[in-house]
Amino acid sequence: MSKASVICSGCNAGHTIEVPASINAAREPELKELAHSGDLFTWECPSCGKTNLVSFPLLYHDPDEKLMLWLAPSDDEVARIKPALDAAPEMEHYTLRVVAGPGDFLEKLKIHEAGLDDVVIEICKYVTCNEMEKDVELRFFRMDGADGNLVFTYPKDGRMEMVAVGFNVYEDCRGIVERNPQIKEAARGLVRIDPDWLRRFFA
Ligand SMILES: [Zn+2]
Structure with a gap:
């Protein structure tokens, strides 16, 4: 565990909380559960009771899922670490991702759990934004229904809105990746895959 200094957004009181520096999901199922629920990234203020969000450096490793999120x-x-990690034979079938914040972290977990490819999902988000003619920050939320619709969320006027697209959109976007080996190649190894990353292929 490491310590993090936090300030309550409700009462401005400063506190120190304990946060894990790394999680091995196979050996620490209770921390895995907290990571998946998102509760890992919240803390309750002992002064006023408000639930606050916190982000901290974390290496999350799930050997069963072959998933590593940093x-x-x-x-x-x-x-420093990317060259060795990318070259390690035991990491060959891993999904290795750098994520910026808890929202990105949770989205990657959900994408992986749903058995989807995060590169294809980024293209789906790009295509869906264009369809909506809105510049919004879409996040993968879940797969829905027998047809496997993809549900995304986005913030609007302080609330979360949802938009669903058919699985055919995912298949079309997967086709784009298949036809563009440079996208596939760029996604290999420890990479941060997000809208900024995608933009260089769709400029
Ligand atoms: Zn407080």
Whole structure:
């Protein structure tokens, strides 16, 4: 565990909380559960009771799922560790991702759990934004119904709105990845895959 200094958004009181520096999901199922529920990234203020959000550097490793997510590392750390991680034979079938914040972290977990490809999902988000003719920040939420509709959320006027697209959109976007080996190649290894990353292919 490491310590994090936090300030309550309700009463401005400062506190120190304990947060894990790394989680091995196979060995620490209770922390895995907290990560999946999102409760890992909340803390309750002992002064006023308000529930606050917190982000902290975290290396999340699920060996059974072959998933490694690295939350908020420094650029130096990524530069130092990426070459060895990308070259390690035991990491070959892993999904290795750098994520910026808890929202990105939870989205990657959900995408992986649903058995989907995060690169294809980013293209789906791009296509869906264009269809909506809105510049909104879509996040994958879940797969729905027998047809496997993809449900995304986005913030609007302080609330969460949802938009669903058919699984055919996912299949079309997967086709785009298949036809563009440079996208596939760029997504190999420890990479941060987000709308900014995608933009260089769709400029
Ligand atoms: Zn408080």
